[in-house]
Amino acid sequence: MEKFEVSILGCGCALPTIRHFGASQVVNIHEKLLMVDCAEATQLQLRRNHLKFNALGHIFITHLHGDHFFGVIGMISTMALLGRTNTLYVWGPEGIEQALQPQIDIFCQGLTYKVEIHELNANRHEKIFEDRSLEVYTIPLRHRIPCCGYLFKEKPRLPHILRDMIDAYQIPISQINNIKSGMDYTCPDGTVIPHTRLTTPADPPRSFAYCSDTIYKPDITQYLQDVDLLYHEATFTDDEEKEANRFYHSTASQAAAIARDCHARQLCIGHFSSRYNDESLFLQQAQAIFPNTVLAQENLTIQL
């Protein structure tokens, strides 16, 4: 099956700790890499995860807090040193251009490639990008400043060809794509073989949603129905719900409630506050509501 996996480069919160890097993940869809959030030191983590800088086409920023953004300029700078030529797309809420473009102008003179910055309306759920295999949507979140999550949806794929049947009917290779696309095959003697006899149904398209940072916001479940993997922030354990509300963050149980209510297949929680020295309580609290939960951790890759 074609690759769809999520690598966690960092799952810490604003304050640096010895245990966690700042927020960043890389989504690999069919060998195309997309980054979500880019804290300071993300480029070091990219190296450690043996991910190729220049296979990365897009950086999606959720909001303009440093622990989700300060790594972008270093990434852009390093990509230039590595001789990048293909355009890099950087997406984020309003203000991202003003935050980034002057830094590029000062530190990346004579850039070898183009950086296209796209400002988004963080209050809307809308499709912001698509290509042959993928669609990306915004998810309106609620934090202290404008903030949106992202939903990555694989496009419907083609059915699997049945090799044995192709061989049996001696169907030429040139017809394979037509059959996959739903055309029946007509043999030289005029017999028509329905395409459904030559294929098995496509794998269902997969999806990944990234929701961080946000206060508990149950209405986002409408955008997340049946998502295969939900990454949802859980900055605090349940006993700190007041603190969570105050800083527009979520608790472990709230993250799990979102996963349950949108019928996610799997939940991954992260963005742990630096006050915690281990995260077992987060896991326990989330699993009580949504059993198929894992804790985010650096260098963890989840296959979809």
Place this chain on the structure above:
Amino acid sequence: MEKFEVSILGCGCALPTIRHFGASQVVNIHEKLLMVDCAEATQLQLRRNHLKFNALGHIFITHLHGDHFFGVIGMISTMALLGRTNTLYVWGPEGIEQALQPQIDIFCQGLTYKVEIHELNANRHEKIFEDRSLEVYTIPLRHRIPCCGYLFKEKPRLPHILRDMIDAYQIPISQINNIKSGMDYTCPDGTVIPHTRLTTPADPPRSFAYCSDTIYKPDITQYLQDVDLLYHEATFTDDEEKEANRFYHSTASQAAAIARDCHARQLCIGHFSSRYNDESLFLQQAQAIFPNTVLAQENLTIQL
């Protein structure tokens, strides 16, 4: 003896590697911390070295290349989260204000403390700061953009008091500082005890110079005479001297020649290009010219 030590947080070059962090060092003089250069991820390294963010009073930036500067905004941001109140002084060549202030304005609204940015003339050797125990001077270097090194000089210290003599003459505690400062002591019976009989000479003041990034520039030795510890960049091994010249960097032997010619007590070399997988050749080449050389490495602390 009062503390004077240098901790290396990162000694890599522009491209991130798994082996090295970007350039940054912390100088501890009498428990005051001063930072020189501040690459991305410096704040993580500060944590790992158990150095206190808010004991740091100054950040000295040599030049406005990202691998010496991109960590500053994260440091400022984290210091605010930690509730800093005392002023932070950031020093660097012309342009540093324009590079930093807009970032502070966007990401650090309602900062709990003051950030004072001082632009320096990187072509001059001059005293830019002093306090009770320390003087800081610029060292004009030559790189692709304006760049200066820094010389940290301890001020002359007071002589050591001889406890036995104080006891023998029953000299009151209130007189100790006067005696240290050079006053003789007059006993109740009128006998005068010269201060030199009551003290041993002060330890000689110590100094540390940081020279990175620069092409081989022999004239800087006039500012570095008898320095206790010289940190000098050695981006390339000797066989890459052409490459070093082309990018305005130095080789291992060139760094060692500077140390030899300024009669440094010890040399530390760093800023190794990412093309090298180990640095033993650097050490060999430098030690052939200046035996008391060490290789920089992350988390190394050198006592002066």
